[in-house]
Amino acid sequence: MAVIDEKWPDRAEWAGKIYSSGWREPEGGIRQVIEPPAGGAPVDIGVASPADVARAGARAAEAAGEWAAAGPSDRVEVLLRAYDALRERAGTFRGWIVRESAGVPAKGDYEISAALAQLRHAVGLASLPRGEVLEPQVPGGTSLAWRVPLGVVGVVNPWNAPLLFAMRALAPALALGNAVLLKPDPLTPVSGGVLLARLFEDAGLPDGLLHVLPGGAETGQAVAADPNVAMVVFTGSTEAGRAVARVAGEGLKRVVLELGGKNSLIVLDDADVEAAALAGAVSSFGYGGQACVAAGRHLVHADLAGAYTDALVGHARAMRLGDPAEEGVSLGPVVSERQVTRIERIVDESVAAGARVLTGGRRDGLFYPPTVLDHVDRAMPVFTEEIFGPVAPVTPFRSEAEAVEIANDTAYGLTAAVHSGSAPRAVAVAERLRTGMVHINDVSAKDAANAPFGGMGVSGNGSRIGGTASLEQFTQWRWMTAPGPA
Incomplete structure (x- = not known):
C-alpha cells in the first residue's frame, strides 16, 4: 500500500519553499498543486523565479569546484548513505508517487528499485579510470588526457517517472563531481523534487551541490539559460525539448534530450x-x-x-x-x-x-x-x-x-x-x-x-545516459603536456 510518513519530510519545513542552500522563501511565490483523485490534500509548492535560479546557479558553481576536488571516496560515501536512506524511506516515496502521478503502488516500487540501481551504478562510476597516458610528441615529454567534471548540470524533470528520471541524472552527475540544479515537473514537485532534496540532505551532501527549483516553463528556461549551467538534461515531449535545446544552444551548452516515442x-x-x-x-x-x-x-x-x-x-x-x-x-x-x-x-x-x-x-x-x-x-x-x-x-x-x-x-x-x-x-x-x-x-x-538509454530521430539528440555513457556525458576531456628534461 501507499503510506506517507507526514513527519518526513516535515511539511512545515518545505511547504511553499524551494531548496537552495537550505529551505528558503522563493521570489517566484507559491503555487497550489491540485492532485489527481489518488488521495491527499492540495500542496503548496514554492516557485523558483529566474532570480532564484541565478542565485542557485552561482552557489552551485562555487560548490562544484570543492566537490570536484574531493576524493572519489567522499562522493561514494554520500551516495551510499543516500542509497540506505532511500531504502528506509521507500514507503514515503511510494506514497507520494501514487498521490502525485496516480501510478499504482507497484509503479512506485519499480521507480524506487530503479533509483536504487542508479545509485549503485553511480558508486561504480566514481572509481572508473578517468584518463589516458598518450604518446608524447617530443622524446621524454609527457602527454596526458583525463576527464574532468562539467561543473553545474541542469536537470528538467518529467512527471511520469519523477523519481527515476531525476535519479538517472542526479546520481551520476554527483558521482562524477558535478553540482545539480533540479527543476521538477509542476505535477510532481514532491516525489520528483522535495523528497530528493531531503534525501541527500540526510545523506550529508555538502551545501550548494543540489538545488531543487520547482516551477513551470519559465523556471525551466531559466535553468537552461543560466550561464553557470554547463549541461542540460531534459526528459519530456519533443516540442518542449526543442524549446529547451534552443535556449541551451545560445550558451553552447551540452544538451541531453530524452523525448517522445512512437x-x-x-x-x-x-x-x-x-x-x-x-x-x-x-x-x-x-x-x-x-x-x-x-x-x-x-x-x-x-x-x-x-x-x-x-x-x-x-x-x-x-x-x-x-x-x-x-x-x-x-x-x-x-x-x-x-x-x-x-x-x-x-x-x-x-x-x-x-x-x-x-x-x-x-x-x-x-x-x-x-x-x-x-x-x-x-x-x-x-x-x-x-x-x-x-x-x-x-x-x-x-x-x-x-x-x-x-x-x-x-x-x-x-x-x-x-x-x-x-x-x-x-x-x-x-x-x-x-x-x-x-x-x-x-x-x-x-x-x-548499466545500459545507455536514449533514442534516434525526434526521440532525442543521439545522447545517452546510463552505463559508461554517463561518464562521457557528465565529464569533459582535458589534455596536458610537459616537455622532457632539457
Whole structure:
C-alpha cells in the first residue's frame, strides 16, 4: 500500500519553499498543486523565479569546484548513505508517487528499485579510470588526457517517472563531481523534487551541490539559460525539448534530450501469440501507457492478427481501474484533464476515420480504460501521434520487409520489440529498425542503470545516459603536456 510518513519530510519545513542552500522563501511565490483523485490534500509548492535560479546557479558553481576536488571516496560515501536512506524511506516515496502521478503502488516500487540501481551504478562510476597516458610528441615529454567534471548540470524533470528520471541524472552527475540544479515537473514537485532534496540532505551532501527549483516553463528556461549551467538534461515531449535545446544552444551548452516515442511491437508469424500479447499489454497499458517507451503500434503478421487481438482484448478487460491506492487496482486515472482529453481526441478521430474499437474507447472523468483498436491504417492519428495513454492500435503486415518499413515510418526512434520463435530471425529484423533501443521477445518498455538509454530521430539528440555513457556525458576531456628534461 501507499503510506506517507507526514513527519518526513516535515511539511512545515518545505511547504511553499524551494531548496537552495537550505529551505528558503522563493521570489517566484507559491503555487497550489491540485492532485489527481489518488488521495491527499492540495500542496503548496514554492516557485523558483529566474532570480532564484541565478542565485542557485552561482552557489552551485562555487560548490562544484570543492566537490570536484574531493576524493572519489567522499562522493561514494554520500551516495551510499543516500542509497540506505532511500531504502528506509521507500514507503514515503511510494506514497507520494501514487498521490502525485496516480501510478499504482507497484509503479512506485519499480521507480524506487530503479533509483536504487542508479545509485549503485553511480558508486561504480566514481572509481572508473578517468584518463589516458598518450604518446608524447617530443622524446621524454609527457602527454596526458583525463576527464574532468562539467561543473553545474541542469536537470528538467518529467512527471511520469519523477523519481527515476531525476535519479538517472542526479546520481551520476554527483558521482562524477558535478553540482545539480533540479527543476521538477509542476505535477510532481514532491516525489520528483522535495523528497530528493531531503534525501541527500540526510545523506550529508555538502551545501550548494543540489538545488531543487520547482516551477513551470519559465523556471525551466531559466535553468537552461543560466550561464553557470554547463549541461542540460531534459526528459519530456519533443516540442518542449526543442524549446529547451534552443535556449541551451545560445550558451553552447551540452544538451541531453530524452523525448517522445512512437514505438512498435512487432509480432512475426512464428511468434508465441500468448506471450507476445502479454508483452503487448504490459507495453501499452502499464501505468496507463504514460511512458515514452510504451508501445504505440502493434504490428502483427496478418495470419496471427485475429488470435493476437483476442488475447490482447482479454488482458485489457482483466485490468481494473480505480483509486491506485486501493488493493487490486491495475490502473489509476490519467494524470490530468489535458492528457485524458488528448487521448480521447486521438482515439475518436481515428474511429471516425475507420478504426474499430474492440474494447475500451470511452473515458470516465480522468479514467481512460485499456483500449484495443484494429482496422488501423497509417493515416490515422492513433498511428502517427504519440498517445501517452492506454491504447493499443493493431496494424497487420504480410512480410518482414513490410513490418520494418511500417515500424520505421515515423520521425521518432526510441525503442521497439520484436517477437519470433527464432531469435536469429528476430535479431535480423531488430537490426533494421531505426531505434536507439530494441528488445527481443520482451516488452518495449525497459530500463537498466548499466545500459545507455536514449533514442534516434525526434526521440532525442543521439545522447545517452546510463552505463559508461554517463561518464562521457557528465565529464569533459582535458589534455596536458610537459616537455622532457632539457
